[in-house]
Amino acid sequence: MSDTQSKLPGLDSERLLTVLAQVPPGCVVAFGDLASMAGYPGRARWVGQVLSKLPSTTTLPWHRVVNAQGNLTCPQVGLARERLTKEGVTVQCNRVSMNRYRWTP
């Protein structure tokens, strides 16, 4: 009840998907930052595992999620690159230059 933040509710994947849906088009976000925005700092790897379990029919912008190096790390790099380019994100050889999403706490 009132222990909303006292203990971690066992990493809610829905929480992460909610934050991912909050990311506007034309921007990209890193795994670690996305995890922090969801309320789980340091769970970058967990983010990747959740996204890897998402169906191909998902409406979530998983292609806007990149690693801290600005590289596209996903089994559908080609698809992600095309989508990002269409959204206006500058992508060069599986690597984004700018438009990096800036989350202000």
Place this chain on the structure above:
DNA sequence: CGCTTGACCCTGG
């Protein structure tokens, strides 16, 4: 209960 895998992150050379 313990080991391995994975859409990662950070520092140093």
Place this chain on the structure above:
DNA sequence: TCCAGGGCCAAGC
């Protein structure tokens, strides 16, 4: 700027 190594965390077998 690019490459390599070590570390962190959770889920699966």
